[in-house]
Amino acid sequence: MITVYWVYPDGSEHKASVEEGVNLMEAAMANDIESIYGECGGSMACATCHVEVDESCGIKAGEPFAMENEMLDMVESGRTPTSRLSCQLVASPELDGIRLKVAW
Amino acid sequence: MTADLQTCPFSTGSLGARFRPYEQEGMFAFFKEARAQQPVFYNQELDCWVVTKKADIQAIFRDPDRFSASNSQSPVNAYSADVHEILVDGEFTREPTQANTDRPKHTRIRNIAGQFLNQKRFARYEDQIRELTRQQIATLPPTGTVDLVEALTYELPAKVLFLLVGVPQEESYRVKRWSDNTFNMIWGKPTEDDTIAGARGLVEYYDFCKSVVNDRLESGVEGDDYVSHLLRARNGDDAILTMNEIYSLVHGVLAAGHETTSNGSANLLWALLSDREQWDKLVADRSLIANAVEEGLRYMTPFITWRRMTLTDVEIGGVAIPAGATILMSLVSANHDEDSFEGPLAFDVERKNARQHLAFGNGIHFCMGAPLARMEMKILLEELTQRYPNMRLVEKDNIEWPLNMGFRGPVKLLVELGE
Ligand code: HEM
Ligand code: FES
Secondary structure, three states, X not given: OEEEEXXXXXXXXXXXXXXXXXXXXXXXXXXXXXXXXXXXXXXXXXXXXXXXXXXXXXXXXXXXXXHHHHHHOOOOOOOOOOEEEHHHOEOOHHHOOEEEEEOO | OHHHHHHOOOOOOHXXXXXXXXXXXXXXXXXXXXXXXXXXXXXXXXXEEEEOOHHHHHHHHOOOOOEEOOOOOOOOOOOOHHHHHHHHHOOOOOOOOOOOOOOOHHHHHHHHHOOOOOHHHHHOOHHHHHHHHHXXXXXXXXXXXXXXXXXXXXXXXXXXXXHHHOOOHHHHHHHHHHHHHHHHHHHEOOOHHHHHHHHHHHHHHHHHHHHHHHHHHHHOOOOOOHHHHHHHHHOOOOOOOOHHHHHHHHHHHHHHHHHHHHHHHHHHHHHHHHOHHHXXXXXHOHHHHHHHHHHHHHHOOOEOEEXXXXXXXEEEOOEEEOOOOEEEEEHHHHOOOOOOOOOOOOOOOOOOOHHHOOOOOOHHHOOOOHHHXXXXXXXXXXXXXXXXXXXXXXOOOXXXXXXXXXXXXXXXXXXXXXX
């Protein structure tokens, strides 16, 4: 289990324990995180799982995959340097404590 | 309904025995009953397990470890030896590359295809798609009766796709015929004579795809089209993509990429015009159009069913299903599920969660053309509501649907253009 924080635009946050191996879009769905829909089911085809990694927490999620990159250019909420599709982030010990800003 | 079931002599087997997979008539009511009475049932005619609830279907789509996609485009009625011979002699070597392929091959190919088939790339074509749509609409008379399928929705999506793939527009009619044939060979109920002729059609179609790819290879791969993209990605390396995979990919997209959108568009127009109030809402407020497209896909799901095969023994909705079984997911039933959609059998362009349908599948195989299909249908409605706000259906009922267990779209859609 790792801990993941989702941070809403108003600064409020939702904390949850996530089993290793589960992707963070699925985890968001399981925790009813608002404005994450995971419409395509995790295939980098919808971008409705877009998050911004808050690197001030000291954790980096790495670079997006090539296909993810194309999708991120199209996100409605606007891409940022740490934008990722959360369906491509898989819970692992390295991500323990990660903070994800939910794009609105 | 319950009373009916109880009087039936095969009380538990009854749904499976009454299921008419090829017929569109009565389908909505049948699945409503299934969702309430027996949401997972066995059908002998197709030797498959039919799954009808949205949550179950979504879980299957998201579980490629236990459910293989390898059977998703296999002919429902197996080909005869004669048909096989024609295909072998004709070097019909089409191989699974996308929708009916499992990992790791699927991942390798999807990553390459996705560098082209994605929303960002599609967005570049918006102006050209609008122009093609206007040109096609301009061929309609100012008033009078026309068949919208023939005049509009049949060929237009093929022309759009040709723009992306890099095939001359003049070929669109021929390709439409070939892909009709392909769909009928896979999901229809052709007679043996039909399948013999159909098999020759498959061979011709595949030859055409090969020639498109080989011509491009000769004339240069610098272009902005899908075929050039695939050839550039391959860069002569079979470990990346083989030539036969590229032929197969082109064949796949040349069929999947327009037949579905043709049906989706005609279904949407039928639903809107069957309930004039809905059409009038769009005429009055164009900002509703994007959601109307989603509601059309939900209510009149173009691919009514989609298949998977169990890789191990599984349990779905409390029903035990052995390994190696065919699972028939009723996408239209998922999209009419009372647990997911309020008043699901009403067509409502203002429905809040219309977009949560499964018309494009879900998970690792989620339709790569979804953003394109959405854009095409939206543009079509924007242009049509503006040009012919008073359009009316000539006949609401007695619509002819294809005899097909996979896809659906009206064969003809006669309208009075109004003005
Ligand atoms: C209304 C129109 C369309 C509908 C209803 C539709 C439906 C579907 C469905 C149900 C699947 C299977 C998904 C799954 O197994 O989870 C699929 C896959 C696919 N579709 Fe579409 N489609 C449409 C338009 C298009 C267009 C326009 C294109 C091409 C530009 C396209 C390309 C594909 C491809 C390449 C796949 C295979 C993806 C994979 O296996 O990874 N589709 N589509
Ligand atoms: S869930 Fe669709 S891109 Fe992540």
